[in-house]
Amino acid sequence: MQMNEPEAHFGVGRRETGPVILDLKNISLSFGGVKALTDISFDVRQHEIRAIIGPNGAGKSSMLNVINGVYRPQQGQIVYRGEVRKNMDCYAAAKSGIARTFQNIALFKGMTVLDNIMTGRNLKMKSNFLMQALYWGPARREEIAHRIKAEEIIDFLEIQAIRKTPVGRLPYGLQKRVELGRALAAEPEILLLDEPMAGMNVEEKQDMCRFILDVNDQFGTTIVLIEHDMGVVMDISDRVVVLDYGKKIGDGTPDEVRSNQDVINAYLGVGSEH
Numbered sequence: 001m002q003m004n005e006p007e008a009h010f011g012v013g014r015r016e017t018g019p020v021i022l023d024l025k026n027i028s029l030s031f032g033g034v035k036a037l038t039d040i041s042f043d044v045r046q047h048e049i050r051a052i053i054g055p056n057g058a059g060k061s062s063m064l065n066v067i068n069g070v071y072r073p074q075q076g077q078i079v080y081r082g083e084v085r086k087n088m089d090c091y092a093a094a095k096s097g098i099a100r101t102f103q104n105i106a107l108f109k110g111m112t113v114l115d116n117i118m119t120g121r122n123l124k125m126k127s128n129f130l131m132q133a134l135y136w137g138p139a140r141r142e143e144i145a146h147r148i149k150a151e152e153i154i155d156f157l158e159i160q161a162i163r164k165t166p167v168g169r170l171p172y173g174l175q176k177r178v179e180l181g182r183a184l185a186a187e188p189e190i191l192l193l194d195e196p197m198a199g200m201n202v203e204e205k206q207d208m209c210r211f212i213l214d215v216n217d218q219f220g221t222t223i224v225l226i227e228h229d230m231g232v233v234m235d236i237s238d239r240v241v242v243l244d245y246g247k248k249i250g251d252g253t254p255d256e257v258r259s260n261q262d263v264i265n266a267y268l269g270v271g272s273e274h
């Protein structure tokens with residue numbers, strides 16, 4: 001990975017961020033003898049685009065998995081919307097407004113774009129399985145309301161033309177966009193994006209950058225993202241936290257992080273003291 005210049009400029013500093021919405025305090029996580037995260041603290045402000053970067057194996061995905069309740073850290077505290085989060089699993093995290101996309105696309109390949117996006121509405125559905133199966137009364141009205149919301153997201157992401165296409169037939173960049181749509185369907189307060197640009201060409205990356213910024217601007221969604229493309233990270237993030245071998249080695253604005261000697265060393269693979 002190189003700290004190369006961005007391909008396009010999206011105007012960092014255009015947003016006003018709010019108070020701290022998520023505060024991670026002294027998080028440590030081990031898998032047996034492997035220390036994935038060691039005493040990591042950082043916060044995320046409302047309406048912020050916050051990036052987590054670091055070399056391979058630095059602990060970035062583990063950190064996202066701690067935030068959305070997949071992993072429970074052995075030490076540390078997570079404060080979400082002012083409350084200490086205790087024993088929150090991924091279902092409870094999703095219910096409380098934390099949505100997520102994955103490093104490897106996790107969509108139902110045989111289902112259409114619209115149906116995949118509808119699966120993102122599941123947590124919002126009140127009618128039970130039997131009512132839905134019978135398509136009865138309130139369930140029918142509810143289904144229509146959810147479809148309208150899904151169609152709004154499809155319009156927003158400019159994927160109307162493929163709404164009935166099975167996801168497996170789409171090129172990779174569009175599948176990533178559909179995955180973003182499914183996460184948005186949950187109307188999250190915090191959106192966790194795990195390498196949203198991975199495997200994309202320059203044009204697809206520019207489109208994805210634009211959609212991430214539009215989600216942030218228009219819906220006010222707070223975004224935490226892991227990304228390996230330094231040009232993208234430096235261009236769209238308000239603040240960046242840098243991990244290396246499970247430890248935090250940098251935290252600040254893109255300019256601060258870019259000139260941090262520990263960060264430069266980590267990316268150049270020098271000065272390792274682990």
Ligand SMILES: Nc1ncnc2c1ncn2[C@@H]1O[C@H](COP(=O)(O)OP(=O)(O)OP(=O)(O)O)[C@@H](O)[C@H]1O
Nearest residue numbers: 031034035036054055056057058059060061062063
């Ligand atoms: N479920 C697991 N079981 C055992 N070890 C794990 C598990 N998940 C992660 N690790 C280990 O924790 C460390 C951090 O991994 P993690 O996937 O969080 O890093 P990363 O920064 O996301 O890496 P990459 O950029 O390659 O995706 C690595 O040493 C990894 O092997």
